[in-house]
Amino acid sequence: MEGRLRILLLSALCMPCLWSATALAAEGGTDQAAAQQVIQPQIDRREVSIDEIDSEDFEISVFGGLLSTEDFGANAVIGARLAYHISEGVFFEATYGRSTTTESSVERVYGGLPALTDSGRILSYYNVSLGYNLLPGEAFVTRNWAFRTALYVIAGAGSTTFAGDDRFTINFGAGYRFLATDWLGLHIDVRDHVFDIDVLGYSKTLHNLETTAGLSIFF
Protein backbone atom coordinates (compact mmCIF):
# COMPACT_ATOMS: atom_id res chain seq x y z
CA MET A 1 0.00 0.00 0.00
CA GLU A 2 2.73 2.33 1.09
CA GLY A 3 4.76 1.39 -2.00
CA ARG A 4 1.89 2.12 -4.33
CA LEU A 5 1.30 5.46 -2.71
CA ARG A 6 4.95 6.33 -3.11
CA ILE A 7 4.83 5.42 -6.80
CA LEU A 8 1.81 7.66 -7.15
CA LEU A 9 3.59 10.48 -5.39
CA LEU A 10 6.74 10.03 -7.40
CA SER A 11 4.82 9.94 -10.65
CA ALA A 12 2.99 13.11 -9.66
CA LEU A 13 6.34 14.76 -9.05
CA CYS A 14 8.06 13.34 -12.13
CA MET A 15 5.32 14.36 -14.48
CA PRO A 16 6.18 18.07 -14.63
CA CYS A 17 9.77 17.13 -15.55
CA LEU A 18 8.56 14.71 -18.19
CA TRP A 19 6.13 17.27 -19.44
CA SER A 20 8.74 20.00 -19.84
CA ALA A 21 11.02 17.52 -21.61
CA THR A 22 8.24 16.52 -23.95
CA ALA A 23 7.33 20.13 -24.51
CA LEU A 24 10.94 20.93 -25.42
CA ALA A 25 11.20 17.98 -27.73
CA ALA A 26 7.96 18.81 -29.43
CA GLU A 27 8.94 22.50 -29.66
CA GLY A 28 5.42 23.82 -29.84
CA GLY A 29 4.14 20.56 -31.25
CA THR A 30 0.73 19.08 -30.90
CA ASP A 31 1.57 16.64 -28.07
CA GLN A 32 0.96 19.28 -25.41
CA ALA A 33 -2.75 18.85 -25.22
CA ALA A 34 -2.40 15.08 -24.89
CA ALA A 35 0.29 15.46 -22.22
CA GLN A 36 -1.83 17.85 -20.24
CA GLN A 37 -4.57 15.30 -20.11
CA VAL A 38 -2.22 12.75 -18.61
CA ILE A 39 -0.89 15.12 -16.00
CA GLN A 40 -3.52 15.54 -13.37
CA PRO A 41 -1.62 16.02 -10.11
CA GLN A 42 -4.07 14.83 -7.49
CA ILE A 43 -1.98 15.60 -4.44
CA ASP A 44 -0.80 18.96 -3.22
CA ARG A 45 2.61 18.05 -1.94
CA ARG A 46 4.04 20.37 0.67
CA GLU A 47 7.70 20.79 -0.13
CA VAL A 48 9.73 19.95 2.93
CA SER A 49 13.02 21.78 3.24
CA ILE A 50 16.07 19.70 3.96
CA ASP A 51 16.84 22.08 6.84
CA GLU A 52 13.66 20.98 8.61
CA ILE A 53 14.87 17.40 8.92
CA ASP A 54 14.68 16.04 12.44
CA SER A 55 18.19 15.72 13.85
CA GLU A 56 19.08 13.37 16.67
CA ASP A 57 22.28 14.80 18.11
CA PHE A 58 21.28 14.97 21.79
CA GLU A 59 21.25 11.93 24.03
CA ILE A 60 19.77 11.79 27.52
CA SER A 61 20.35 8.81 29.77
CA VAL A 62 19.85 7.39 33.23
CA PHE A 63 22.26 4.92 34.76
CA GLY A 64 22.79 2.81 37.84
CA GLY A 65 25.62 0.68 39.13
CA LEU A 66 28.35 0.40 41.70
CA LEU A 67 30.70 3.12 42.88
CA SER A 68 33.63 2.07 44.99
CA THR A 69 34.53 4.93 47.35
CA GLU A 70 37.97 4.21 48.74
CA ASP A 71 37.76 3.46 52.51
CA PHE A 72 33.97 3.86 52.44
CA GLY A 73 32.79 0.73 50.66
CA ALA A 74 31.39 -0.12 47.23
CA ASN A 75 27.85 1.20 47.06
CA ALA A 76 24.98 1.68 44.66
CA VAL A 77 25.19 4.77 42.47
CA ILE A 78 22.50 6.30 40.29
CA GLY A 79 22.68 9.26 37.96
CA ALA A 80 21.81 10.94 34.70
CA ARG A 81 23.74 12.09 31.66
CA LEU A 82 23.16 14.52 28.83
CA ALA A 83 25.31 14.19 25.74
CA TYR A 84 25.63 16.21 22.55
CA HIS A 85 27.16 14.53 19.52
CA ILE A 86 29.22 17.06 17.56
CA SER A 87 30.33 14.69 14.83
CA GLU A 88 30.25 10.96 14.20
CA GLY A 89 33.30 10.67 16.47
CA VAL A 90 33.20 13.35 19.13
CA PHE A 91 30.64 14.12 21.85
CA PHE A 92 30.28 16.24 24.99
CA GLU A 93 28.72 14.78 28.08
CA ALA A 94 27.50 16.26 31.37
CA THR A 95 26.89 13.80 34.21
CA TYR A 96 25.39 13.90 37.69
CA GLY A 97 25.65 10.94 40.06
CA ARG A 98 24.82 10.14 43.66
CA SER A 99 25.77 7.38 46.08
CA THR A 100 25.41 6.79 49.83
CA THR A 101 28.67 5.50 51.27
CA THR A 102 29.02 3.15 54.22
CA GLU A 103 31.33 3.10 57.26
CA SER A 104 35.07 2.95 56.74
CA SER A 105 37.12 0.09 58.21
CA VAL A 106 38.67 2.54 60.67
CA GLU A 107 35.28 3.41 62.09
CA ARG A 108 34.25 -0.23 62.31
CA VAL A 109 37.41 -1.66 63.82
CA TYR A 110 38.20 1.06 66.32
CA GLY A 111 34.64 2.11 67.05
CA GLY A 112 34.29 5.48 68.71
CA LEU A 113 32.79 8.49 67.01
CA PRO A 114 31.79 8.20 63.37
CA ALA A 115 34.13 10.04 60.99
CA LEU A 116 31.24 11.50 58.97
CA THR A 117 27.81 12.88 59.58
CA ASP A 118 24.84 11.27 57.80
CA SER A 119 24.72 13.98 55.16
CA GLY A 120 28.50 13.83 54.80
CA ARG A 121 28.20 10.17 53.83
CA ILE A 122 26.26 11.03 50.71
CA LEU A 123 28.63 11.36 47.79
CA SER A 124 27.41 13.34 44.79
CA TYR A 125 29.34 14.43 41.76
CA TYR A 126 28.97 16.28 38.52
CA ASN A 127 31.36 16.46 35.61
CA VAL A 128 31.68 17.56 32.04
CA SER A 129 33.59 15.29 29.70
CA LEU A 130 34.69 14.91 26.12
CA GLY A 131 34.17 11.51 24.53
CA TYR A 132 35.43 9.88 21.38
CA ASN A 133 33.89 6.89 19.60
CA LEU A 134 37.14 4.96 19.28
CA LEU A 135 35.76 1.76 17.79
CA PRO A 136 32.42 2.26 16.05
CA GLY A 137 30.95 -0.89 14.55
CA GLU A 138 28.09 -3.26 14.16
CA ALA A 139 27.05 -6.29 16.17
CA PHE A 140 25.57 -9.03 14.02
CA VAL A 141 22.84 -10.95 15.78
CA THR A 142 21.67 -12.96 12.80
CA ARG A 143 22.45 -12.88 9.09
CA ASN A 144 20.09 -9.99 8.39
CA TRP A 145 19.94 -8.36 11.78
CA ALA A 146 22.60 -5.99 12.99
CA PHE A 147 22.90 -3.32 15.66
CA ARG A 148 25.21 -0.32 15.66
CA THR A 149 27.65 -0.20 18.55
CA ALA A 150 30.60 1.89 19.65
CA LEU A 151 33.39 1.55 22.14
CA TYR A 152 34.22 5.03 23.35
CA VAL A 153 36.81 6.64 25.58
CA ILE A 154 35.93 9.61 27.71
CA ALA A 155 37.63 12.03 30.09
CA GLY A 156 36.68 15.22 31.89
CA ALA A 157 36.58 17.27 35.04
CA GLY A 158 34.06 18.21 37.67
CA SER A 159 33.34 18.36 41.34
CA THR A 160 32.64 15.72 44.00
CA THR A 161 30.74 16.62 47.17
CA PHE A 162 31.70 14.20 49.94
CA ALA A 163 32.31 14.47 53.69
CA GLY A 164 30.94 18.02 53.68
CA ASP A 165 33.33 19.45 51.10
CA ASP A 166 33.47 19.96 47.34
CA ARG A 167 36.55 18.60 45.64
CA PHE A 168 37.92 19.08 42.16
CA THR A 169 37.64 15.73 40.40
CA ILE A 170 39.12 14.30 37.24
CA ASN A 171 37.31 11.43 35.58
CA PHE A 172 38.31 9.10 32.77
CA GLY A 173 37.15 5.78 31.45
CA ALA A 174 35.59 3.87 28.62
CA GLY A 175 32.13 2.72 27.64
CA TYR A 176 30.21 0.58 25.20
CA ARG A 177 27.10 1.89 23.46
CA PHE A 178 24.65 -0.53 21.88
CA LEU A 179 21.93 1.05 19.77
CA ALA A 180 18.74 -1.01 19.90
CA THR A 181 17.14 1.45 17.45
CA ASP A 182 18.21 4.80 15.99
CA TRP A 183 16.95 6.51 19.13
CA LEU A 184 17.38 3.97 21.95
CA GLY A 185 20.79 3.07 23.36
CA LEU A 186 22.14 0.78 26.04
CA HIS A 187 25.37 1.75 27.80
CA ILE A 188 27.96 0.02 29.91
CA ASP A 189 30.50 2.39 31.46
CA VAL A 190 33.61 2.09 33.57
CA ARG A 191 35.01 5.33 35.06
CA ASP A 192 37.70 6.32 37.48
CA HIS A 193 36.99 9.43 39.57
CA VAL A 194 40.18 10.89 41.03
CA PHE A 195 40.26 13.50 43.82
CA ASP A 196 42.24 14.42 46.94
CA ILE A 197 40.72 13.89 50.37
CA ASP A 198 41.91 14.65 53.92
CA VAL A 199 38.95 13.41 55.93
CA LEU A 200 40.86 10.66 57.79
CA GLY A 201 43.45 13.10 59.11
CA TYR A 202 45.93 13.04 56.24
CA SER A 203 45.73 14.02 52.60
CA LYS A 204 45.60 11.33 49.96
CA THR A 205 44.45 10.83 46.39
CA LEU A 206 41.40 8.61 45.95
CA HIS A 207 40.68 6.52 42.86
CA ASN A 208 36.99 5.72 42.92
CA LEU A 209 36.08 3.15 40.31
CA GLU A 210 32.55 3.16 38.99
CA THR A 211 30.80 0.53 36.88
CA THR A 212 27.36 1.41 35.54
CA ALA A 213 24.74 0.33 33.04
CA GLY A 214 22.40 2.86 31.46
CA LEU A 215 19.60 3.46 29.04
CA SER A 216 19.64 6.44 26.68
CA ILE A 217 17.30 8.19 24.30
CA PHE A 218 18.41 10.26 21.31
CA PHE A 219 16.44 13.35 20.40
Place this chain on the structure above:
Amino acid sequence: MLLAAIPAQAAEEYALLQVADPFIELHTGPGVGYPVFHVVDRDDFIEVLKRKTDWFKVRTADGKRGWVARAQLEKTLTASGENTHLQEPALGDFSQRRWEFGLLGGVFNNAAEISLYGGYAFTANLSAELSGAQVLGDYSSSYLLNVNLLSQPFPRWRVSPFFSLGGGYLSTRPRTTLVPPKDSNDFTAHVGLGLRTWLSRRFILRAEFNRYITFSSDDNNEEFKEWKAGFAFFF
Protein backbone atom coordinates in the same frame (compact mmCIF):
# COMPACT_ATOMS: atom_id res chain seq x y z
CA MET B 1 8.48 -1.64 11.59
CA LEU B 2 7.98 1.74 13.19
CA LEU B 3 8.00 3.41 9.82
CA ALA B 4 5.42 1.05 8.44
CA ALA B 5 3.11 2.07 11.28
CA ILE B 6 3.35 5.74 10.35
CA PRO B 7 0.31 6.70 8.31
CA ALA B 8 0.76 7.59 4.68
CA GLN B 9 0.15 11.31 5.31
CA ALA B 10 3.17 11.44 7.61
CA ALA B 11 5.34 9.79 4.97
CA GLU B 12 4.59 12.71 2.67
CA GLU B 13 6.25 15.12 5.10
CA TYR B 14 9.77 13.92 4.34
CA ALA B 15 11.96 15.91 1.98
CA LEU B 16 12.18 14.25 -1.42
CA LEU B 17 15.43 14.61 -3.36
CA GLN B 18 16.57 13.48 -6.77
CA VAL B 19 20.07 12.12 -7.24
CA ALA B 20 22.07 14.34 -9.61
CA ASP B 21 25.50 12.68 -9.38
CA PRO B 22 26.08 9.38 -11.23
CA PHE B 23 25.23 7.68 -7.92
CA ILE B 24 25.20 8.18 -4.15
CA GLU B 25 26.21 5.61 -1.58
CA LEU B 26 24.07 4.26 1.26
CA HIS B 27 26.00 3.20 4.36
CA THR B 28 24.65 0.87 7.05
CA GLY B 29 25.37 3.48 9.75
CA PRO B 30 26.10 7.18 10.23
CA GLY B 31 29.89 7.04 9.87
CA VAL B 32 32.56 6.63 7.18
CA GLY B 33 33.51 3.19 8.48
CA TYR B 34 30.09 1.63 8.04
CA PRO B 35 30.00 -0.39 4.80
CA VAL B 36 28.24 0.78 1.65
CA PHE B 37 25.44 -1.69 0.98
CA HIS B 38 23.52 0.05 -1.78
CA VAL B 39 23.90 2.77 -4.37
CA VAL B 40 21.14 4.99 -5.71
CA ASP B 41 21.52 5.89 -9.37
CA ARG B 42 21.18 9.27 -10.99
CA ASP B 43 17.60 10.54 -11.39
CA ASP B 44 16.28 8.20 -8.70
CA PHE B 45 14.46 9.75 -5.75
CA ILE B 46 15.28 9.45 -2.07
CA GLU B 47 13.34 10.57 0.99
CA VAL B 48 15.30 12.06 3.89
CA LEU B 49 14.05 10.64 7.18
CA LYS B 50 16.39 12.02 9.85
CA ARG B 51 19.80 13.36 10.59
CA LYS B 52 22.62 12.45 12.98
CA THR B 53 25.54 14.90 13.00
CA ASP B 54 26.61 15.08 9.33
CA TRP B 55 24.79 11.93 8.22
CA PHE B 56 21.28 11.62 6.79
CA LYS B 57 19.07 8.57 6.94
CA VAL B 58 17.31 8.17 3.61
CA ARG B 59 14.76 5.81 2.09
CA THR B 60 14.89 4.79 -1.54
CA ALA B 61 11.86 4.31 -3.77
CA ASP B 62 12.06 0.54 -3.22
CA GLY B 63 12.13 0.92 0.56
CA LYS B 64 15.84 0.50 1.33
CA ARG B 65 17.04 2.58 4.26
CA GLY B 66 20.61 3.74 4.68
CA TRP B 67 22.83 6.63 5.71
CA VAL B 68 24.24 9.21 3.30
CA ALA B 69 27.08 11.62 4.08
CA ARG B 70 26.27 15.31 3.95
CA ALA B 71 28.69 15.96 1.08
CA GLN B 72 26.86 13.38 -1.08
CA LEU B 73 23.41 14.55 -0.07
CA GLU B 74 24.28 17.99 -1.40
CA LYS B 75 24.75 16.42 -4.84
CA THR B 76 21.02 16.07 -5.27
CA LEU B 77 18.16 18.19 -6.55
CA THR B 78 15.10 19.25 -4.59
CA ALA B 79 11.58 18.53 -5.81
CA SER B 80 11.57 21.92 -7.53
CA GLY B 81 14.75 21.02 -9.40
CA GLU B 82 17.16 23.23 -7.49
CA ASN B 83 20.46 22.11 -6.03
CA THR B 84 20.08 20.86 -2.48
CA HIS B 85 21.61 23.37 -0.15
CA LEU B 86 21.94 22.88 3.59
CA GLN B 87 21.75 26.05 5.59
CA GLU B 88 24.60 25.40 7.97
CA PRO B 89 25.80 28.16 10.27
CA ALA B 90 28.88 29.85 8.83
CA LEU B 91 31.33 32.59 9.77
CA GLY B 92 28.73 35.19 8.82
CA ASP B 93 26.30 33.76 11.37
CA PHE B 94 29.05 33.82 13.98
CA SER B 95 29.40 37.59 13.44
CA GLN B 96 25.66 38.07 13.78
CA ARG B 97 24.93 35.66 16.63
CA ARG B 98 22.35 36.59 19.25
CA TRP B 99 22.66 33.91 21.94
CA GLU B 100 25.80 32.23 23.13
CA PHE B 101 26.23 29.48 25.74
CA GLY B 102 29.44 27.90 26.88
CA LEU B 103 31.48 25.97 29.34
CA LEU B 104 34.92 27.08 30.47
CA GLY B 105 37.56 25.51 32.66
CA GLY B 106 40.50 27.25 34.21
CA VAL B 107 42.31 28.59 37.21
CA PHE B 108 41.00 31.16 39.69
CA ASN B 109 43.50 32.31 42.30
CA ASN B 110 45.52 29.06 41.83
CA ALA B 111 42.44 26.86 42.31
CA ALA B 112 40.60 24.83 39.67
CA GLU B 113 37.51 26.48 38.24
CA ILE B 114 34.56 25.24 36.20
CA SER B 115 32.31 27.90 34.72
CA LEU B 116 29.06 27.97 32.76
CA TYR B 117 27.79 31.08 30.98
CA GLY B 118 25.08 32.42 28.75
CA GLY B 119 25.11 35.66 26.81
CA TYR B 120 22.96 37.85 24.62
CA ALA B 121 24.29 40.24 21.97
CA PHE B 122 22.46 43.58 21.73
CA THR B 123 24.54 44.63 18.74
CA ALA B 124 27.44 43.04 16.89
CA ASN B 125 29.80 44.89 19.25
CA LEU B 126 28.06 44.77 22.60
CA SER B 127 26.77 41.84 24.61
CA ALA B 128 25.79 40.99 28.18
CA GLU B 129 26.56 37.75 29.96
CA LEU B 130 25.59 35.89 33.09
CA SER B 131 27.97 33.28 34.43
CA GLY B 132 28.19 30.88 37.34
CA ALA B 133 31.37 29.17 38.44
CA GLN B 134 32.57 26.73 41.03
CA VAL B 135 36.13 27.17 42.30
CA LEU B 136 37.66 24.13 43.99
CA GLY B 137 40.81 24.83 46.00
CA ASP B 138 42.87 22.89 48.51
CA TYR B 139 41.53 24.82 51.48
CA SER B 140 38.17 26.09 50.31
CA SER B 141 35.52 25.90 47.66
CA SER B 142 33.66 28.90 46.25
CA TYR B 143 30.76 29.81 44.06
CA LEU B 144 31.14 32.83 41.84
CA LEU B 145 28.21 34.55 40.14
CA ASN B 146 28.99 37.24 37.57
CA VAL B 147 27.30 39.76 35.31
CA ASN B 148 29.47 40.90 32.39
CA LEU B 149 29.33 43.54 29.73
CA LEU B 150 31.41 42.59 26.71
CA SER B 151 32.71 44.83 23.97
CA GLN B 152 33.85 43.22 20.75
CA PRO B 153 35.57 45.78 18.50
CA PHE B 154 36.03 43.49 15.47
CA PRO B 155 32.94 41.25 15.22
CA ARG B 156 33.69 40.19 11.63
CA TRP B 157 37.06 38.66 12.38
CA ARG B 158 37.28 34.93 12.66
CA VAL B 159 39.52 35.34 15.70
CA SER B 160 37.80 38.16 17.50
CA PRO B 161 39.11 39.84 20.67
CA PHE B 162 36.83 41.21 23.37
CA PHE B 163 37.01 43.29 26.54
CA SER B 164 34.85 42.68 29.55
CA LEU B 165 33.78 44.61 32.60
CA GLY B 166 31.49 43.38 35.32
CA GLY B 167 30.56 42.66 38.88
CA GLY B 168 29.60 39.66 40.89
CA TYR B 169 29.28 37.79 44.12
CA LEU B 170 31.84 35.38 45.58
CA SER B 171 30.76 32.92 48.26
CA THR B 172 33.65 30.99 49.83
CA ARG B 173 33.43 28.10 52.24
CA PRO B 174 36.65 26.80 53.82
CA ARG B 175 37.21 23.06 54.19
CA THR B 176 35.37 21.54 57.14
CA THR B 177 38.68 20.06 58.31
CA LEU B 178 40.09 23.57 58.85
CA VAL B 179 39.60 25.17 62.26
CA PRO B 180 37.80 27.49 62.52
CA PRO B 181 35.82 27.22 59.29
CA LYS B 182 34.48 30.68 58.50
CA ASP B 183 32.40 31.43 55.41
CA SER B 184 32.91 34.63 53.48
CA ASN B 185 30.51 36.31 51.06
CA ASP B 186 31.79 39.28 49.11
CA PHE B 187 30.86 41.44 46.18
CA THR B 188 33.43 41.55 43.39
CA ALA B 189 34.29 43.63 40.35
CA HIS B 190 36.41 42.55 37.41
CA VAL B 191 37.96 43.61 34.14
CA GLY B 192 39.26 41.28 31.50
CA LEU B 193 40.11 40.52 27.93
CA GLY B 194 39.77 37.47 25.77
CA LEU B 195 39.45 35.87 22.36
CA ARG B 196 36.69 34.03 20.56
CA THR B 197 37.31 31.88 17.50
CA TRP B 198 34.70 30.38 15.24
CA LEU B 199 35.42 26.65 14.95
CA SER B 200 32.74 25.25 12.68
CA ARG B 201 28.96 25.16 12.47
CA ARG B 202 27.70 26.52 15.81
CA PHE B 203 30.88 26.11 17.79
CA ILE B 204 33.20 28.69 19.28
CA LEU B 205 36.51 28.33 21.08
CA ARG B 206 36.97 30.96 23.80
CA ALA B 207 39.81 31.95 26.11
CA GLU B 208 39.99 34.83 28.56
CA PHE B 209 41.85 36.48 31.41
CA ASN B 210 40.16 38.46 34.16
CA ARG B 211 41.38 40.45 37.11
CA TYR B 212 39.09 40.52 40.17
CA ILE B 213 38.87 42.67 43.22
CA THR B 214 36.70 41.55 46.13
CA PHE B 215 35.15 44.09 48.51
CA SER B 216 35.57 42.24 51.78
CA SER B 217 33.37 43.03 54.73
CA ASP B 218 36.48 43.45 56.92
CA ASP B 219 37.81 46.27 54.68
CA ASN B 220 40.65 44.06 53.52
CA ASN B 221 40.15 43.98 49.75
CA GLU B 222 41.76 41.14 47.85
CA GLU B 223 42.82 40.79 44.23
CA PHE B 224 42.58 37.60 42.16
CA LYS B 225 43.60 36.51 38.69
CA GLU B 226 41.51 34.20 36.57
CA TRP B 227 42.47 32.30 33.40
CA LYS B 228 39.93 30.19 31.62
CA ALA B 229 39.22 28.60 28.25
CA GLY B 230 36.59 26.37 26.74
CA PHE B 231 33.89 25.73 24.18
CA ALA B 232 30.70 27.58 23.41
CA PHE B 233 27.89 27.35 20.90
CA PHE B 234 25.72 30.09 19.45
CA PHE B 235 22.43 30.57 17.66
